[in-house]
Amino acid sequence: MNRAVCPGSFDPVTHGHLDIIGRAAGLFDELIVAVGVNPSKSRLFGPEERIALLERAVADLPNLRVAGFTGLVTDFCVEQDAQAIVKGLRAASDFDYEMPMAQMNSALTGVETVFLPTSTRQSFVSSSLVKEVAAFGGDVSAFVPDFVLEALTSRLPRRE
DSSP, rough: OOOEEEEEEOTTTOOHHHHHHHHHTTSSSEEEEEEEEETOOOOSSOHHHHHHHHHHHHTOOTEEEEEESSSOOOHHHHHHHEEEEEEEEEEEEHHHHHHHHHHHHHHHOOOEEEEEEEGGGGGOOOOHHHHHHHTTTOOOOSSOOOOHHHHHHHSSSSOO
């Protein structure tokens, strides 16, 4: 069985994430969406909330599961017997950032990285940008599932 891990913070999960996740699920027998849990980083949603939102968003994909992880993603891959890490790329700057990590990950454990380009209609979407626009009252409904939008708008203080 070929198994891959698609890691991220998913704070919150966007349609851009779901595009990459859905396409990756079609390439592997099993895909594990790995939610990074780093207690030193400040997130809008806690780990359990991010996992729950993701589980709801990917409920229609039978060969997928969502799990939290701490530490190195390569250690998580080894624990899960995953052969690959899947990363989405929006722009050349993402590639420049991700490539040294992919090479380090391969050198450490032999786990390969598969890069998937995001669809053009999602290429500018990021969780950070979605949170910022939503905090100023902007309409981000086109970029996140409805239930994520509800959680997001109820959590964010509105700025002027």
